[in-house]
Amino acid sequence: MSWTSELVVDDEAIRSNAAYFAAATGGRLMAVLKADAFGHGSIAHSVLAAGATSIGVTSIEEALVVRAAGVRVPILSWLNPVDADLAAAVVADIDLAVQSVRLLHAVGRAAAALGRRARVHLHIDVGMARDGAPASDWSALCGVARELEVLGSVRVVGVMGHMSCADRPDHPQNARERLVFANALRTAQRRGLAPSVAHLAATAATVTGVGSGFGLHRIGAGLFGIDPSGTSDRLRPALSLTTTVVGSREVAAGTGIGYGLEHVADRRTNLALLPVGYGDGLPRAASERAEVQVRGRRRPVVGRFSMDMLVVDTGDDLLTAGETVTVFGPGDHGEPTVAEWAGWSGTIEHEIVTRIGSRVARIHRSTVTAAAAGTAAADGTPAACIGEAAGA
Template sequence: MDTTAAPTTPPAHRPTATVPAGVSGCVEIDLSAISDNVRELRRRAGDAEVMAVVKADGYGHGALPAARAALAGGATWLGVAQLAEALTLRGAGVEAPMLTWLYVPGAEVEAALRADIDVTISADWQLRQVLDAARSIGSPARVHLKVDTGLARNGAFGAAWSDLVRGAAAAAAEQAIEVVGVWSHFAYADAPDHPTVRQQQERFVEAVAELEREGVHPQLRHLANSAATLTNPSAHYDLVRPGLAVYGLSPTPDLGSSADYGLREAMRLVARLSLVKDIPQGQGVSYGHSYLTDRDTRLGLVPLGYSDGIPRNASNAGPALLDGRRLTIAGRVCMDQFLLDLGPDATAEPGDEVVLFGAGALGEPTAEDWAAATGTISYEIITRVGARVPRYYVEGQG
């Protein structure tokens, strides 16, 4: 399979759903974009399998519809952080191979094993808990061992890895567990030339070799997240684990946009104006009057706020698109609303649609634009959109 960059240009058009009548705002999610993004990631992954990460409710897109769209696009695995997320997907009828990696003592490991969910082991206590669960159900547990190669987050580090390897090898010899995979996570994958990238890969190879010296030969070695999937073929191994890129956003915006990687954004956040009114020059706007009108103008009220996931520090910074014009939030973002300075000649009316973020190829503000405006990352922008904002699913023309 060709792993070079394809001269793909995401479609510049897709159907855009209007906000339903009476709804203040909504998230429109293009499931075909998710499927197409996974196809592109699969192409770039070469011979490696693709695990689509659908944690955090599918990065705000809805875990179940995102999982189904990703599988339709060629993903062969699904990944979720929390054990409860995995159980929810299984309960909804998703049968694909699935890995989970975050749980605490007392978690429902036995329920996960009964549901054919692979669990991660990062510490001796987890190995003991998984062994207890496996013995309880009377069949081997499918596990992936996680080594900390330098992120200093989840995973066994240093001597603890060696201890875990020995314990896992003994359990595998007893056929209490099946070590399906071994994995780790990059600290600087979004900066592929950073020296830690090579260091972590070298440590990962050493960790796998240590495991194999104990007689354990996992089927899957996996290290690459979205950024490494797109920029570092040497880290693809047997499986890649893209998350953000599945949803059409670039994990390395300094190196390339979504379009540069052949991806397209799956999420649009759209609202309706609830009020338009004339305001004189010199009037302070919203709490603290951090914005003053510099001429007689019209203001438009958008009925979404920080309780809906609009960052409060988007005050006087967040972009929006109204009737083809780029605008910026005027004044502070409130709990349920914010304002736009529409200009003195604006003809906008209550009910008119405002795009907060969507498809860059359509000239809309993007989640990355919002991230840049608020000093964060696009991951946070899309995952923070609250449950009060309804999701609507469409199939675009990809």
């Protein structure tokens, strides 16, 4: 396949971010690798080498991919239906989050049939009304978990929750949710459980500190340079999206551009055609707002986004086919950043990086020095990577 666009993954930036969080959490770092590791592909071994001690994922299928890649540390999968392949998870020594008595029984049955003991993390909803057991069901869930421990089919190794407003450290909900989680831990202990780990904080709660004091920290977005709270300047963006010019033309003032001809050139200008669009994950909502960088200058994307194409107004520069255009990057050289694309699209950085589609090649590189940003040594092949994991 001939690739015209590349998502370059800076593995050194990822390792740097992982090392920062490993130090900040006292080595209690669970690396959350969701949605193809937030669009970054196969990075489990990199984050483990940088200090992560476990991996977090969403589904069992994703967990099995990580395990098959030779990862031997604990892997937690926390979002599975009752009819998921629980037996495969038990055989592969995958930890399972459990938020209901029904799922807990299903896990116990699968483990008992194999003559094994399943490792589970009981999941409490501390206030988001999303995943996790409602507080009203928590005591019963703990009681059943203890019964299954006595029977030998389950071992409760963890208790987990997820905060709803951690990106706003002054929000009063944070204190309420910490109390709910602390009470959940006490209830588990009163029911005879002795979990070895507790984890409430994801990236935002770790950066702001509102989720500290409960053991493991689940870091996903932060590994890739995204700070949901916007309060840290310690993280390094790890993605750069580039594409190539496939055509260019000069147009007269008054020329309409794109579907609906909503953009009209106000002067004689040059247009460049790029082979990326919303089919590759660039939000159509960014139409008439987004910019790209070419020949060291930012240029506006004009007209509505198409599924496969963007048009860029390059002013007096008539580009040639094959020239490289930077859609987004770390911003070190004035290129648009993922944060800017999120602003232009009315969304969050997470969505921008995880939307990038399979037509875009993933290439892993490590920057040599900060001064030589943009000069990299390739250590991967240009292939659309299969996602390793998913998580909170």
